[in-house]
Amino acid sequence: MERGIPERETAAGHRLPEQVVVVGFGAAGTSAVMALREAGFEGSIVVVTDGDPNPYSPVLTSYYVSGRIEREHCFIWSDLDLSTLVDDMHAHSGIVSIDAGAHEVTLVDGSRIGYSKLLIATGAHPVAPGFPETCRYCPLMLRTMEDADLLRRALLSPSCKRVLVSGTSMVGLKALEACLDRGVVVVLLGRSRHIMRSAARPLVAKRFEELLVERGVRLRLAQSVSDVDDETVSAGCTVTFDCGDSEHFDEVILAQGTKPNLGFTCEGLEIDQGLSVDEFRRTNLPDVYAAGDVAQAVDVGTGERRVIGLWQNAVQQGRCAGRAMAAELLDLANPLPFPGSLASNTIHVRDILVASAGSLEEGEGRSLEMSKADDGTMRVFVYEGRGDDRRLVGINILATTSSKGGSNLLDCEIGKYRRAILNACLK
Amino acid sequence: MTRKSLYFDVQKCVGCYACAVACMDQNDTDLLGGDLMFRSVMHVENMEAGEVRIAHVSTACMHCDNAECLDACPSRALRRDPESGAVIVRRELCIGCHACAMACPFGIPRFGGDGTIQKCDGCYARTRFGYAPACADICPTGALSYLDINEAMAAKQARFGASLV
Ligand SMILES: Cc1cc2nc3c(=O)[nH]c(=O)nc-3n(C[C@H](O)[C@H](O)[C@H](O)COP(=O)(O)OP(=O)(O)OC[C@H]3O[C@@H](n4cnc5c(N)ncnc54)[C@H](O)[C@@H]3O)c2cc1C
Numbered sequence: 001m002e003r004g005i006p007e008r009e010t011a012a013g014h015r016l017p018e019q020v021v022v023v024g025f026g027a028a029g030t031s032a033v034m035a036l037r038e039a040g041f042e043g044s045i046v047v048v049t050d051g052d053p054n055p056y057s058p059v060l061t062s063y064y065v066s067g068r069i070e071r072e073h074c075f076i077w078s079d080l081d082l083s084t085l086v087d088d089m090h091a092h093s094g095i096v097s098i099d100a101g102a103h104e105v106t107l108v109d110g111s112r113i114g115y116s117k118l119l120i121a122t123g124a125h126p127v128a129p130g131f132p133e134t135c136r137y138c139p140l141m142l143r144t145m146e147d148a149d150l151l152r153r154a155l156l157s158p159s160c161k162r163v164l165v166s167g168t169s170m171v172g173l174k175a176l177e178a179c180l181d182r183g184v185v186v187v188l189l190g191r192s193r194h195i196m197r198s199a200a201r202p203l204v205a206k207r208f209e210e211l212l213v214e215r216g217v218r219l220r221l222a223q224s225v226s227d228v229d230d231e232t233v234s235a236g237c238t239v240t241f242d243c244g245d246s247e248h249f250d251e252v253i254l255a256q257g258t259k260p261n262l263g264f265t266c267e268g269l270e271i272d273q274g275l276s277v278d279e280f281r282r283t284n285l286p287d288v289y290a291a292g293d294v295a296q297a298v299d300v301g302t303g304e305r306r307v308i309g310l311w312q313n314a315v316q317q318g319r320c321a322g323r324a325m326a327a328e329l330l331d332l333a334n335p336l337p338f339p340g341s342l343a344s345n346t347i348h349v350r351d352i353l354v355a356s357a358g359s360l361e362e363g364e365g366r367s368l369e370m371s372k373a374d375d376g377t378m379r380v381f382v383y384e385g386r387g388d389d390r391r392l393v394g395i396n397i398l399a400t401t402s403s404k405g406g407s408n409l410l411d412c413e414i415g416k417y418r419r420a421i422l423n424a425c426l427k
Numbered sequence: 428m429t430r431k432s433l434y435f436d437v438q439k440c441v442g443c444y445a446c447a448v449a450c451m452d453q454n455d456t457d458l459l460g461g462d463l464m465f466r467s468v469m470h471v472e473n474m475e476a477g478e479v480r481i482a483h484v485s486t487a488c489m490h491c492d493n494a495e496c497l498d499a500c501p502s503r504a505l506r507r508d509p510e511s512g513a514v515i516v517r518r519e520l521c522i523g524c525h526a527c528a529m530a531c532p533f534g535i536p537r538f539g540g541d542g543t544i545q546k547c548d549g550c551y552a553r554t555r556f557g558y559a560p561a562c563a564d565i566c567p568t569g570a571l572s573y574l575d576i577n578e579a580m581a582a583k584q585a586r587f588g589a590s591l592v
């Protein structure tokens with residue numbers, strides 16, 4: 001246990017350092033630290049991160065890769081000097097274990113740090129199912145600044161002319177846009193019949209696909225990789241698809257989903273898809289909280305518990321955890337609980353904009369209403385119930401910013417629909 | 428002194444558009460060049476007890492206390508101005524992701540020809556020097572006003588008092 005840090009006694013009579021340890025310093029971690037200080041917590045805050053002490057926004061990485069923004073633009077809190085909020089920064093480090101009984105974490109260098117409250121905000125990492133691990137060719141991914149540096153360098157190489165992007169959700173589409181911006185030929189590969197399986201209705205996805213094709217993207221949908229040959233080619237790899245076709249690519253970008261960063265041991269910690277948390281972001285272990293892409297909480301749209309890997313969710317969860325920890329440490333009244341997030345997405349590729357909020361699933365008791373305006377804007381409303389009990393549970397809109405007024409109409413509407421869905425769900 | 432905010436009184440608004448024009452003037456809004464108006468004035472017709480009731484509503488960003496657009500913005504192009512409390516825009520940081528439009532329940536964030544956000548910044552460049560926002564400054568009926576909470580409450584109570592006599 002550190003010296004010089006005031007101690008407090010818990011209800012169970014243990015003496016603990018008046019210290020909060022935050023593991024991970026991304027959207028959730030920084031929001032928690034800011035919320036702790038805003039709530040008046042003046043005790044010690046220790047940050048342990050495997051990254052840089054100056055955090056960045058993963059959302060901006062594809063814009064840096066595409067050349068739309070400079071690298072330093074990704075470090076969005078640079079102007080705030082977050083280090084003034086933190087007493088002890090362990091950057092380029094990480095934790096290997098948590099001893100929840102002793103209220104201690106062990107770092108990769110073997111040192112131990114005591115805590116009275118611990119927040120795990122380690123985010124997530126990309127996974128690569130279906131790509132042979134034994135392959136010499138190393139596919140590219142996109143999450144960290146290091147990933148972005150590698151991808152940017154690869155796309156800038158004069159020999160990079162053809163790229164396969166595997167994965168058709170948010171990160172895949174952002175990577176695809178970066179490739180288009182860099183002027184390379186892109187093939188988009190997806191296992192499902194349509195792109196954006198969970199964030200677009202099939203009709204909207206189909207229109208999105210047509211628009212992508214018009215903008216030069218080749219699609220390989222309902223296909224997957226069956227073999228990768230990097231032996232007989234001098235650079236890149238030849239990919240064979242399960243339909244039997246083979247194509248050579250200079251680079252392959254994998255964007256097939258993420259998994260929470262849980263590379264540490266902790267006896268008794270409940271782990272499902274992520275760390276299960278309640279409405280104050282408390283895990284099942286006393287004084288251990290989790291927030292952001294590592295946490296599994298209620299999706300208010302469906303009532304199910306799942307990881308919602310979105311920026312706003314990470315910010316709000318981190319803030320909620322920070323306030324809840326401060327309230328307990330400072331004996332303040334409980335802060336307002338954060339009931340959970342509503343899955344909502346805006347995906348912008350070139351001039352195509354697709355927005356969705358809530359649940360888009362069809363099912364018993366549900367009905368759909370669809371419309372297509374003269375400017376091509378498509379709207380799908382998903383309702384649950386009938387008559388007076390009918391309520392909006394999901395919305396999906398596609399517009400093109402190049403069509404007159406298209407995107408601005410979408411912008412005026414989408415937030416109102418999202419709020420209507422959220423209010424109905426929280427009732 | 429408490430911080431001042433913009434207040435709107437629907438009963439005083441006559442829908443003259445002076446606020447929207449003053450806003451465009453203040454912000455050098457170039458409509459033909461693809462810029463968008465930050466303030467809009469709507470005419471609302473309602474049937475009430477068999478009679479048509481016409482109201483006018485002038486709206487712009489509310490600079491919400493709990494501004495979800497701020498949480499949603501992944502590039503901190505939207506920020507809270509510490510002095511005025513306004514939600515301000517750093518357009519050069521905007522990547523045009525439209526996450527703020529999804530988060531705002533009032534349909535405020537809009538996007539110009541260059542794809543970046545355009546919205547009211549509460550005229551923080553004026554208010555920090557003690558001037559009222561351009562829209563409130565011009566409003567000929569006092570429907571839009573720039574007041575601190577005590578002044579706003581006093582105005583409201585005065586109206587209520589007047590309605591009793
Ligand atoms: C290319 C791309 C585009 C995206 N686009 C969007 C979008 O348009 N809209 C949207 O809502 N979301 C988007 N996201 C998702 C969004 O970035 C995440 O949901 C959000 O950043 C999650 O925040 P977080 O704090 O949980 O994780 P992160 O921001 O990833 O932070 C995790 C932190 O933990 C640290 N860390 C990891 N492991 C350890 C360890 N073992 N020990 C110590 N520290 C560790 C990391 O270094 C990092 O500091 C996108 C993501 C990517 C990659």
Ligand code: SF4
Nearest residue numbers: 488489490491496531
């Ligand atoms: S943009 Fe919308 S959410 Fe943001 S402060 Fe203005 S009104 Fe509130």
Ligand code: SF4
Nearest residue numbers: 500521522524525527
């Ligand atoms: S569109 Fe611009 S201002 Fe809005 S959330 Fe995205 S980056 Fe922020």
Ligand code: SF4
Nearest residue numbers: 450547549550560562
């Ligand atoms: S406060 Fe300023 S920017 Fe906002 S609507 Fe009024 S005049 Fe326009």
